[in-house]
Amino acid sequence: MAEKQHLYLVDGSAYIFRAYHRLPPLTDPEGTPVGAVYGYTTMLWKLAEDLDKAEGPTHLAVILDKSSHSFRNDIYPEYKANRPPPPDDLVPQFPLIRDATRAFSLSCIEEQGLEADDLIASYARAAAAQNWDVTIVSSDKDLMQLISEGDDSRGRIDMLDTMKNQRISLPEVADKFGVTPDLVGDVLALMGDSVDNIPGIFGVGPKTATKLIQEHGSLTAALDAAADMKKSKLKERLIEHRADAELSRILVALKEDCDLPMAMDDFKLDGVPVEPLAAFLQKHGFTSLLRRLDAGSGSPDRANDLNPAKPATAADVGDSEGNRQAVPDMPAIDRSAYECVQDMDTLNRWIARCEAARVIAVDTETSALDSMQADLVGISLAVAPNEACYIPLAHGGTDLLAETPQQIGLQDALAALRPVLTNDAILKIGQNIKYDLNVLARYDVDVTPVDDTMIISFALDAGRGEAGIGGGHGMDELSVRHLGHSPLSFKDVCGTGKKQIPFGEVPLDRATEYAAEDADVTWRLHKHMKPRLAIEGGTTVYERVDRPLVPVVAQMERHGIKVDRAALSRLSEEFATRMAALEGEIHGEADQEFTIGSPKQLGEILFDKMGYKGGRKGKSGQYSTDQAMLEKLAEQGATIATKVLEWRQLSKLKSTYTDALQAAINPKTGRVHTSYSLTGAQTGRLSSTDPNLQNIPIRTEIGRQIRTAFVADTGNVLLAADYSQIELRLAAHMADVPSLKEAFAAGEDIHARTAKEMYGEVTRDTRAQAKTINFAILYGISRWGLAGRLGVEADEAQAMIDRYFERFPGIQRYIAETLESVRELGYSQTLFGRKTWFPRINSKNGAERQGSERAAINAPIQGTSADIIKRAMVRMMPALTEADLGHVRMLLQVHDELVFELPEGDVEAAKPIIEKVMADAAMPAVTLDVPLGIEIGSGTDWGAAH
DNA sequence: GATGTCACG
DNA sequence: GACGTACGTGACATCA
Numbered sequence: 001m002a003e004k005q006h007l008y009l010v011d012g013s014a015y016i017f018r019a020y021h022r023l024p025p026l027t028d029p030e031g032t033p034v035g036a037v038y039g040y041t042t043m044l045w046k047l048a049e050d051l052d053k054a055e056g057p058t059h060l061a062v063i064l065d066k067s068s069h070s071f072r073n074d075i076y077p078e079y080k081a082n083r084p085p086p087p088d089d090l091v092p093q094f095p096l097i098r099d100a101t102r103a104f105s106l107s108c109i110e111e112q113g114l115e116a117d118d119l120i121a122s123y124a125r126a127a128a129a130q131n132w133d134v135t136i137v138s139s140d141k142d143l144m145q146l147i148s149e150g151d152d153s154r155g156r157i158d159m160l161d162t163m164k165n166q167r168i169s170l171p172e173v174a175d176k177f178g179v180t181p182d183l184v185g186d187v188l189a190l191m192g193d194s195v196d197n198i199p200g201i202f203g204v205g206p207k208t209a210t211k212l213i214q215e216h217g218s219l220t221a222a223l224d225a226a227a228d229m230k231k232s233k234l235k236e237r238l239i240e241h242r243a244d245a246e247l248s249r250i251l252v253a254l255k256e257d258c259d260l261p262m263a264m265d266d267f268k269l270d271g272v273p274v275e276p277l278a279a280f281l282q283k284h285g286f287t288s289l290l291r292r293l294d295a296g297s298g299s300p301d302r303a304n305d306l307n308p309a310k311p312a313t314a315a316d317v318g319d320s321e322g323n324r325q326a327v328p329d330m331p332a333i334d335r336s337a338y339e340c341v342q343d344m345d346t347l348n349r350w351i352a353r354c355e356a357a358r359v360i361a362v363d364t365e366t367s368a369l370d371s372m373q374a375d376l377v378g379i380s381l382a383v384a385p386n387e388a389c390y391i392p393l394a395h396g397g398t399d400l401l402a403e404t405p406q407q408i409g410l411q412d413a414l415a416a417l418r419p420v421l422t423n424d425a426i427l428k429i430g431q432n433i434k435y436d437l438n439v440l441a442r443y444d445v446d447v448t449p450v451d452d453t454m455i456i457s458f459a460l461d462a463g464r465g466e467a468g469i470g471g472g473h474g475m476d477e478l479s480v481r482h483l484g485h486s487p488l489s490f491k492d493v494c495g496t497g498k499k500q501i502p503f504g505e506v507p508l509d510r511a512t513e514y515a516a517e518d519a520d521v522t523w524r525l526h527k528h529m530k531p532r533l534a535i536e537g538g539t540t541v542y543e544r545v546d547r548p549l550v551p552v553v554a555q556m557e558r559h560g561i562k563v564d565r566a567a568l569s570r571l572s573e574e575f576a577t578r579m580a581a582l583e584g585e586i587h588g589e590a591d592q593e594f595t596i597g598s599p600k601q602l603g604e605i606l607f608d609k610m611g612y613k614g615g616r617k618g619k620s621g622q623y624s625t626d627q628a629m630l631e632k633l634a635e636q637g638a639t640i641a642t643k644v645l646e647w648r649q650l651s652k653l654k655s656t657y658t659d660a661l662q663a664a665i666n667p668k669t670g671r672v673h674t675s676y677s678l679t680g681a682q683t684g685r686l687s688s689t690d691p692n693l694q695n696i697p698i699r700t701e702i703g704r705q706i707r708t709a710f711v712a713d714t715g716n717v718l719l720a721a722d723y724s725q726i727e728l729r730l731a732a733h734m735a736d737v738p739s740l741k742e743a744f745a746a747g748e749d750i751h752a753r754t755a756k757e758m759y760g761e762v763t764r765d766t767r768a769q770a771k772t773i774n775f776a777i778l779y780g781i782s783r784w785g786l787a788g789r790l791g792v793e794a795d796e797a798q799a800m801i802d803r804y805f806e807r808f809p810g811i812q813r814y815i816a817e818t819l820e821s822v823r824e825l826g827y828s829q830t831l832f833g834r835k836t837w838f839p840r841i842n843s844k845n846g847a848e849r850q851g852s853e854r855a856a857i858n859a860p861i862q863g864t865s866a867d868i869i870k871r872a873m874v875r876m877m878p879a880l881t882e883a884d885l886g887h888v889r890m891l892l893q894v895h896d897e898l899v900f901e902l903p904e905g906d907v908e909a910a911k912p913i914i915e916k917v918m919a920d921a922a923m924p925a926v927t928l929d930v931p932l933g934i935e936i937g938s939g940t941d942w943g944a945a946h
Numbered sequence: 947g948a949t950g951t952c953a954c955g
Numbered sequence: 956g957a958c959g960t961a962c963g964t965g966a967c968a969t970c971a
Contacts, residue, residue, distance in 0.1 A: 060960095098947090203956065595969075626950075652951080652952060655966085660966080680965090687963090689966090694955075695954035695966085696953080697952095703953080777961095778961085784961095785960045787960090847957065847958045847960085855963085895963085896955065
């Protein structure tokens with residue numbers, strides 16, 4: 001029986017616009033811009049790879065727009081009239097798209113007077129009618145009208161968004177439009193489309209459009225129903241703009257009966273001849289693809305297609321993500337090449353290889369995830385691609401019945417490895433090496449010097465991920481992205497859930513494959529990514545800030561901080577008692593028992609049963625019961641709301657702090673050891689987990705009690721030093737605002753100064769408003785956001801923003817310049833050169849784009865602040881040691897604050913040193929126009945140190 | 947696993 | 956005009 005035919009229709013024109021905006025401005029050896037062409041080529045490559053797959057194409061054609069004029073312009077001259085002309089460096093790429101298509105020996109269809117959408121629609125319907133399956137390669141929402149399931153005699157039609165690697169079929173359409181494909185046109189006609197200049201109904205967006213069609217079943221029915229609606233803006237608009245909607249319906253309809261310029265059978269795929277493709281790749285300098293082609297085809301006279309024998313790799317996907325460095329030539333991963341080291345002679349041979357290699361990857365395998373509790377189970381090393389080994393040290397130890405495999409004694413092995421691991425001339429590469437540093441430090445091995453592929457990736461690509469692709473810096477992700485290889489996963493080896501076994505019980509052959517592969521992959525990633533630092537300008541931040549910070553933070557984690565278990569326990573009990581009392585009162589007011597902690601149940605009690613006013617929200621259809629809402633209800637006199645608020649606060653404090661922190665005390669050290677992530681925050685800040693010690697309560701009196709449970713060891717005190725208003729100071733410097741700079745130089749109250757500038761006088765009210773506005777500026781302002789915060793109308797908020805910009809003109813310029821630069825380059829930068837990428841800064845989705853804009857305004861400020869405190873952290877211990885204060889311990893970092901533990905008698909000596917290191921941390925790389933103010937306090941607990 | 951909520955800078 | 960309109964995080968409880 002013949003296989004079912006599957007036609008792929010590639011929406012080429014739409015694709016190149018997206019590729020153009022997503023890719024860096026590459027040029028070929030002749031200087032012709034080819035960024036979009038490159039993206040297009042890699043996409044065709046990926047499609048060609050799927051040739052033999054179940055869902056892959058048997059037939060394929062590329063459809064292009066021939067001209068900007070179509071029959072729609074005859075109906076409606078304004079159609080697509082507000083489109084800007086394509087960018088200058090995109091224009092010359094249009095003809096190259098056809099070249100690329102031809103290079104793959106694919107058919108290219110375009111017709112005068114017809115848009116690509118119409119040709120796609122006509123081919124799709126025709127193919128489905130003769131029972132072919134159809135996949136439209138596009139993400140254009142107009143084309144979603146065509147999607148259908150198919151049946152015995154009709155093929156199915158779906159879509160594929162190659163950039164998001166997402167199939168779009170009925171469920172996705174339902175998610176997006178809330179209706180079936182045959183009604184998508186009706187929804188589109190109501191909402192209009194600003195890009196194509198389709199009017200729709202003024203004031204109706206996607207939400208409203210969907211709702212109307214869902215309720216009434218069709219556009220006509222919805223428009224007819226307007227007359228009977230209760231009086232509203234919407235009603236007026238539906239009636240007034242009825243003609244617009246009807247015109248829009250015609251414009252969004254796809255013409256499904258065009259003459260087909262070429263027979264579908266001609267689209268048959270028979271492999272891709274190598275020669276023309278190679279010539280094309282060569283001409284435009286797409287070397288990584290060219291190499292793949294060579295590798296895949298073996299000898300040129302043998303295989304002559306691009307079949308999955310050698311898939312185009314994620315190296316190419318990586319390139320399409322903007323990583324311009326080609327993958328260095330490395331042999332494919334071969335797990336059978338790894339060696340399991342079970343005797344001293346073999347280990348000594350590997351040690352010699354490490355000494356010769358000078359650059360080695362190291363990975364430790366342990367019994368747990370927590371580096372402060374985990375026991376060492378084995379170590380793997382890699383010295384070159386496929387040259388890797390695993391040294392088991394504690395396998396079979398926990399399962400008494402199993403025979404313990406032969407392995408070198410742990411102490412003997414560490415003694416032999418120590419010279420390598422501590423040798424200044426041998427670079428140790430790790431993926432998240434802070435973990436290995438902490439584990440090995442507990443066995444008295446201080447590993448140095450180190451490089452970290454996770455942090456290198458962060459320096460290069462922070463923020464670069466997109467929904468569905470993943471932009472993380474984990475090893476598996478990096479390996480797939482840069483090496484085109486999926487390493488064995490931990491769960492492949494150890495299982496998952498109840499069946500999970502400790503790594504020490506994994507058989508040695510399997511353990512060797514897994515562990516040595518991790519070291520091998522890490523080594524390769526380093527080889528691939530490290531050179532990019534210099535090329536892409538990441539060296540300074542990586543070498544001067546993040547890399548030296550790794551051992552510093554590792555040391556802080558190992559120090560941990562003492563918490564007073566008894567004090568936490570007392571608080572827990574106190575909270576529990578008060579919660580129980582509140583619970584009774586709340587149930588009494590509700591006249592029934594329910595789960596107060598369930599927002600769903602609480603919402604139903606408050607709004608359905610008790611009848612308070614408040615709206616539903618979101619797609620989940622749940623009532624909002626958050627703090628703001630409950631406070632509103634409390635103002636209306638709802639005592640139950642006040643009680644729920646108090647209950648919530650206690651519940652939060654108890655579960656997240658007083659209970660959890662007791663459980664987090666390490667039984668061996670008696671202290672709490674957080675884990676800091678150096679790649680957790682896109683802006684360059686650290687984040688803290690397990691437990692998070694960066695969000696210990698301080699803002700309320702009751703929460704503050706928890707801080708007092710963080711205590712100094714006997715005879716010591718805690719010293720807290722924080723930067724005062726650092727982000728506002730940086731904003732004053734970066735935006736060059738004279739009056740703010742003067743105020744900081746003079747040590748004035750900055751919010752008061754702002755109030756004076758804005759309102760002419762400083763009162764409690766104007767100062768509070770000024771403070772809100774100052775923060776709004778840092779976070780990327782919008783009139784609605786400010787209005788919401790200040791409780792004023794948007795107009796009034798806008799007037800305040802205007803006033804602010806007038807008084808502090810540099811701010812407006814800073815915002816404009818920052819956005820302009822991010823739109824052009826794709827990333828923002830801190831004063832020290834740290835990049836954060838914003839792939840959605842030019843998104844057509846307004847909410848998404850504006851969200852990116854706000855984040856992009858904030859990132860340089862928040863990121864510079866992070867750079868500064870990190871520089872201070874790197875310099876801190878050397879400076880203290882210099883002053884014979886090497887025994888002072890730096891314990892915590894909370895974004896703008898450092899916490900130390902030291903003998904009470906040393907406080908006065910340490911203060912000026914800590915202050916100076918922090919205040920001077922930007923120098924000499926950057927000289928700020930504003931002083932960095934430091935506030936220092938000390939006491940026997942963290943609360944008292946503030 | 948997603949969602950809602952809330953702790954911090 | 957929508958987006959319950961601010962930036963950056965992590966943890967917990969509930970519920971499907």
